[in-house]
Amino acid sequence: MRWLRFAVFILIVTVLQVSLLGIVAVTQLNIRPNLLLILLVFFAIYCNTTDAIITSFAIGFAADISIASVMGSHTISFGLLGTALAYLHRVIAIRKMPYQSLAIFVIGSLAGALAHLLALLKGQAAISNIYTVILGTALYSAIVGPVLFLPAAWWMRIKTHRFSRH
Amino acid sequence: MARKLIRVSRRMLFTWLMLAGLILLFAPQNLTNNFQFAFARLFRLPLAVGRNISLFTRSWQSRPGITNRRESEYENYIANLTEQLHSERQLVEKLTTLRNKFGLQGADLIPADVVTASIGGAHCELIIYCRREHGLAKGQFVLGDNSIIGTISDVSAPNAKVRLFTDPASKIPVRIGKLNIDRVMQGSGNNSAKVSLLSTKHNIKVGDHVLTCKKPGFLDTSLIIGTVARCKPDEQNPSLWDITVKPVCDIERLNSVTVIIMNPQE
Numbered sequence: 404m405r406w407l408r409f410a411v412f413i414l415i416v417t418v419l420q421v422s423l424l425g426i427v428a429v430t431q432l433n434i435r436p437n438l439l440l441i442l443l444v445f446f447a448i449y450c451n452t453t454d455a456i457i458t459s460f461a462i463g464f465a466a467d468i469s470i471a472s473v474m475g476s477h478t479i480s481f482g483l484l485g486t487a488l489a490y491l492h493r494v495i496a497i498r499k500m501p502y503q504s505l506a507i508f509v510i511g512s513l514a515g516a517l518a519h520l521l522a523l524l525k526g527q528a529a530i531s532n533i534y535t536v537i538l539g540t541a542l543y544s545a546i547v548g549p550v551l552f553l554p555a556a557w558w559m560r561i562k563t564h565r566f567s568r569h
Numbered sequence: 570m571a572r573k574l575i576r577v578s579r580r581m582l583f584t585w586l587m588l589a590g591l592i593l594l595f596a597p598q599n600l601t602n603n604f605q606f607a608f609a610r611l612f613r614l615p616l617a618v619g620r621n622i623s624l625f626t627r628s629w630q631s632r633p634g635i636t637n638r639r640e641s642e643y644e645n646y647i648a649n650l651t652e653q654l655h656s657e658r659q660l661v662e663k664l665t666t667l668r669n670k671f672g673l674q675g676a677d678l679i680p681a682d683v684v685t686a687s688i689g690g691a692h693c694e695l696i697i698y699c700r701r702e703h704g705l706a707k708g709q710f711v712l713g714d715n716s717i718i719g720t721i722s723d724v725s726a727p728n729a730k731v732r733l734f735t736d737p738a739s740k741i742p743v744r745i746g747k748l749n750i751d752r753v754m755q756g757s758g759n760n761s762a763k764v765s766l767l768s769t770k771h772n773i774k775v776g777d778h779v780l781t782c783k784k785p786g787f788l789d790t791s792l793i794i795g796t797v798a799r800c801k802p803d804e805q806n807p808s809l810w811d812i813t814v815k816p817v818c819d820i821e822r823l824n825s826v827t828v829i830i831m832n833p834q835e
Contacts, residue, residue, distance in 0.1 A: 420611050421685050422619025425821075432759065433688060433821075435747045453579055460586040467593070469607040472692035474601035477596030479646070482586055485751075521594060528737035532759055 404454040405560060409461075412558055416442060417465045432532060433468040434539035437511065439466045441548040443481050443553060444507045448497050449561045455492075459485025473522040480517035484510050500549040507548040511541030599723060606725035609684045609696045616684050621654075624822055631756050657824055673790060677704060677833035678712075681826050684728070688760060688821050693736040694722065697826060702726035704705040704830045710788050717741075717781050717794040721828065728825035729828070733820060734794060735762050742784070743794060746777040747813070754779065754794075754814060761798065763764070764812040771810070773800045789831055793817055 411480040420438045428435040439462050465483030467474045488510055493496075497506050515537030556563045577585075593601055609616065631767060681697040695718075708719045711731045719739065722732035732739050739756040743764065748771055756762045767773070775798065780791040799813040 414612075417608075418615050418619065422616045423623050425620075425623040456583050456586065460590065463590070464593075468604045470687065472687075472694065473594070474596070474598070474604060475590050475592070478590035478593055479587065482583075482590055486583055517713065525594060525598075528756075531757060557756060 404450060404458075408559055409458065412555075413439075413442070413462060413465050417469045421469045424566060428535070429543070430539065432536050432539060434536060434543055436544045436547050437466075437470075437540050438544075438551070439469075439481075440511045440514065440541070440544050441507060441551050443485045443514075444488065444503065444510055444548065445552050445555050447485045447510075448492055448503065449556065449559075449563060450489070452486075452489045452493065455489030456482070456486045459483075459489070471518065471522075473525045474519040474526055476518040476525070477514070481515040483517070484514045494508040503552065506547040508541045508545035511544050512538055515541060602723045602730065603648065605696065605730070606723075606728045609698070609728050611682055617682070618659075620683070620685070621824075624824070637700075654759055654824065669708055673829065673831075675832070676789075677830040679705070679828040679830060681711075681729070681828055683823055683826060686821055686823075686835060688733070688735075692738070693719075693733040693756060693758065693760070695719070695731040695733065695820075695823075695826070697729050697731055697828075699727045699729060699828060704833050705729055705828065706830075708787055708827045710784075710792075712792070712829060713792075713820060713823045717792050718816065718818065718820055718823070718826065720787075731817075731826070735760050735816065735820075741794065742782040743779050743814075744791070745773055745779050745797065746781060750780045753780050757813075760816065760820070762795065762814045764814060765803070767810045767812065769802055769808055769810055773797060773812060775800055787831055788829065 416438045423434075424435040424438070443459055444464070445464045447455045450458060460478055460482035462485070463478035466477035466481060471477050488497075488506065497503055516534070519533055519537065552563065555561075642686045662711050679699050679701050681699040683695050684698050685696045687694050691711045696709075696710075704724055705721065707721055707724060708715050711719050711721065717734070719731045719733040719736070720741070721729050723730040734741050734754065734756055735758065736756040737758050739762070741754050742751050743754040745764065745767070750767065750771070752764050752767050754764045764779070777797040778793055779795045779797060781788060781794050783789055783791060793818050796815040797812055798815040799811075803809040803811040805828050
């Protein structure tokens with residue numbers, strides 16, 4: 404794993420997520436794709452399990468400092484689900500685009516719900532349409548996610564066509 | 570030289586990282602917020618550039634037909650937009666004279682730039698960069714386009730976090746129109762807020778102004794915060810109104826805001 408590239412990449416994506424993604428936001432709820440969620444699934448699929456664990460928590464932390472109101476909620480939810488996906492990938496290979504989309508949607512929905520529950524635990528007020536936002540974000544990310552795997556793989560010098568289960 | 574490798578099992582690695590996440594989660598929020606402020610401070614420039622591009626693109630998208638025009642027209646449009654941005658900046662400076670207009674005598678008005686804006690999701694807040702950091706404190710009201718948009722929820726000078734009145738955690742005492750009754754307005758997250766516990770015997774209409782109540786030490790005068798967007802009898806208790814309030818300014822497009830410090834210390 405090229406950790407310096409990874410750090411630079413995550414910083415760039417985090418800044419893009421906060422500042423530029425408003426361009427592609429849809430509906431009144433301002434639903435936009437979550438690039439960090441897409442990267443979480445990407446690294447869980449294409450890295451070995453140890454690297455996937457580290458990247459999951461790191462991406463969760465990046466999500467916390469950029470888009471979360473309660474620090475730690477995304478670190479835990481992304482870390483937990485990214486690790487689970489990495490272990491799942493050792494059993495079931497997720498190589499085809501539809502499966503990758505499905506993985507992004509499922510992980511996005513679960514991670515969003517878990518992060519929200521953790522935020523509630525910390526005392527954040529409940530919000531009525533939060534699950535619509537979570538599902539909308541997961542769906543939007545699932546649609547654009549597999550396409551973004553290619554530039555991510557190019558930047559990280561990861562061969563996406565290689566078939567292996569680490 | 571031989572490299573000494575520290576071997577850590579995956580289970581141990583996961584446990585340590587999970588523990589770090591839990592520490593972050595349960596640590597006091599005023600400490601953990603410093604991470605967010607540090608991010609906003611470090612990447613203020615790229616964030617501002619990205620936000621301006623995003624705002625420009627959105628305003629461009631909202632004008633159909635412009636794609637068919639010639640290149641010079643694009644340039645004129647950009648020039649107009651740049652001028653608009655410039656006049657917005659001037660507006661902030663002009664806001665410093667507001668104290669005489671809106672009963673803010675003696676108040677210190679601090680102009681601030683919007684660094685990041687989270688609107689419409691689970692939380693509605695802005696991270697702002699204040700041009701002067703002296704006197705910033707939690708609870709101070711924030712003006713955007715001459716209306717109250719929220720209060721300061723956390724400070725890490727020169728940055729501060731503004732909890733918008735549409736945030737579910739926000740509770741601000743308000744009064745509606747000419748009614749002399751104070752009620753608490755709570756954010757509902759979808760760029761709106763709710764006012765409850767107001768009897769249907771009171772005449773409330775869509776479009777009525779909603780004004781903040783005076784709060785000693787923070788706001789010595791009532792200022793507009795929103796308008797009534799929807800007004801219907803409450804489903805659970807039909808004798809009470811269920812009132813939805815919308816902001817009177819487009820908060821997402823604000824580039825700059827003003828923090829009100831009522832009793833500045835010299």
